[in-house]
Amino acid sequence: MTSPDDDTDDRAGVTIRCQDNASVGVTFCDRIGVDAGAVHYAVELRAPGLTARVDEIVAWVGDGDLVPFLEDLAADFRGWDGERSRRTDDRDLMVSAVFRSGGYVGLTWTLRPWPRAAGGWSSSVTTWVESGEQLACLAADIRHFLAGE
Numbered sequence: 001m002t003s004p005d006d007d008t009d010d011r012a013g014v015t016i017r018c019q020d021n022a023s024v025g026v027t028f029c030d031r032i033g034v035d036a037g038a039v040h041y042a043v044e045l046r047a048p049g050l051t052a053r054v055d056e057i058v059a060w061v062g063d064g065d066l067v068p069f070l071e072d073l074a075a076d077f078r079g080w081d082g083e084r085s086r087r088t089d090d091r092d093l094m095v096s097a098v099f100r101s102g103g104y105v106g107l108t109w110t111l112r113p114w115p116r117a118a119g120g121w122s123s124s125v126t127t128w129v130e131s132g133e134q135l136a137c138l139a140a141d142i143r144h145f146l147a148g149e
Helices: 067-075 133-147
Strands: 002-006 011-016 025-035 038-047 050-060 083-087 093-100 104-111 123-130
Touching: 011 067, 011 123, 011 133, 025 123, 025 133, 038 104, 038 123, 038 133, 050 104, 050 123, 067 083, 083 104, 123 133
Parallel strands: none
Antiparallel strands: 002 011, 011 025, 025 038, 038 050, 083 093, 093 104, 104 123
């Protein structure tokens, strides 16, 4: 399930909550305006005993980024075999998707800041969402968030 969130400083965000466990979620927040064709934002992961955040995720405007990937998944609402994945150019955010019988998609969100640095860290959570309309709404919510609408 996705929901637009309003932070106290009037910057909108998008939260994805897992259908199987509402305490597991991902939040896109703290969007910074477009700079040289790129949008900067933060991503937070939450699960019981886990909170992780990366402040400087970059989405390139007009590039084959996260939104087209999610839209393609939603268009394949009848399912697919195997795993599909997409990562940002900086490799600090990756999402992989698997289809489960019953019409659900598992989205595994992985944060890995400074992926080329020694001693770096990574953290992942998996959110289960309904394929089709719910996934299409998620893609639209993230598109609006990145566009600043």
